[in-house]
Amino acid sequence: MAGVLDSVNQRTQLVGQNRLELLLFRLQGEQIYGINVFKVKEVLQCPKLTMMPKRHPVVRGVAHIRGETIPILDMGMATGQMPVPEKDVNNCFVIITEYNRKTQGFLVSGVERIVNMNWEDMHPPPKGAGKDNYLTAVTRLENKLIEVIDVEKILAEVSPTRDTVADEFIDKELAAKAIEHKVLVVDDSTVARRQIVHCMDAVGVEVVTKNDGRQALDYLRSLVADGSRIDDHLSLMISDVEMPEMDGYTLTTNCKNDPSLKDLYIMLHTSLSGVFNKAMVAKVGADDFMAKFNPDELAQRVTSVLKTIEERRQ
Structure with a gap:
């Protein structure tokens, strides 16, 4: 063996x-x-x-x-x-x-x-x-x-993991505007979805959840079916890698190859780790990668993305 x-x-x-x-x-x-x-x-x-x-x-x-x-x-x-x-x-x-x-x-x-x-x-x-x-x-x-x-x-x-965000990692000024932002969370694990949603609640954003890559891709395409821009609907997507029907790598590749979805900021958030995984993230065109699960780090990463969006709007 x-x-x-x-x-x-x-x-x-x-x-x-x-x-x-x-x-x-x-x-x-x-x-x-x-x-x-x-x-x-x-x-x-x-x-x-x-x-x-x-x-x-x-x-x-x-x-x-x-x-x-x-x-x-x-x-x-x-x-x-x-x-x-x-x-x-x-x-x-x-x-x-x-x-x-x-x-x-x-x-x-x-x-x-x-x-x-x-x-x-x-x-x-x-x-x-x-x-x-x-x-x-x-x-x-x-x-x-x-x-x-x-x-x-x-x-x-x-061995329960803390899923609350420490106060020092919550940007109070941004939180007041965060409700204008919507985040798509894609994960087949109910535990992982709950952890991420709890973290996003602390940041202040609205959250939509999907259970696998196929569901997520169908949802994304429905948002832009009328010709609108994906960033009119979502600020970013946080996706697991391992999922039935369609994995996170394939989901990302489909999004980045679709002109109507390619501008969506995609963070792959996975319990898989290692140098190869990071190489795959770059290969499929994801914007960020984070190993699960650190609520403070996740809140910081998402806050940074939202701040960049807010600066572009000004």
Whole structure:
């Protein structure tokens, strides 16, 4: 299994073509789950775990891996399933991931393989799944249902992130004018959308939300269907990268290639990180990139964009 991710660096060229690769794994049962390979740093047999006092029940312990002390979360338990029995932990695998500037491992019963998928084949969870499900997308592979886990929701529950903006990062003078500005927020994670909207509320702007790139592009095109300019309707768009139907890179490319949308200021806001991701942002023509989630930094970035718009109006 150590070699399952050996060629991840070569696979990154898929990004920008509305494609992704999923690492498939199992919890305790036959259901197959997926996680974007881009989030994965390493897969290994479960190492020796050290218990932590007053730890969250989902955290099975910490492991010392390549000079880092990494919390190991029981993925099944985190998603409302049965925890891995203590006697079976040593036979499990750990998927080491990087989300929102933090590294953590997820304990899973087995790791299957990596598959190449198209975001168009990834669909939102069924509406009947309820708002408390832990999925961001579902797809089918070889007649089997693959469920993509909403890791951001898990992490928000285990280790909540502050989503309020500190007073010193709120421009009171701009806030009085900010209501004139509208921001489009595009993200398939309900947790991420809520965090960004809370932050934008502090800045004072009006917010419109969409769940994926396809919804967002349809909305943008509807705004300018009468021949109006996109900046008559929106001041900027904050978009996630990973989304079913259409990813953020493809959304950005479509906007920048459309004469009626090319002037829209686009910030890609993603839990994916790394030098390659920044290179992709430049390739597709995004105006800014920010790794999730720092409310003060996000407020500062958006405030800077709005100030530039206000200066142009004067």
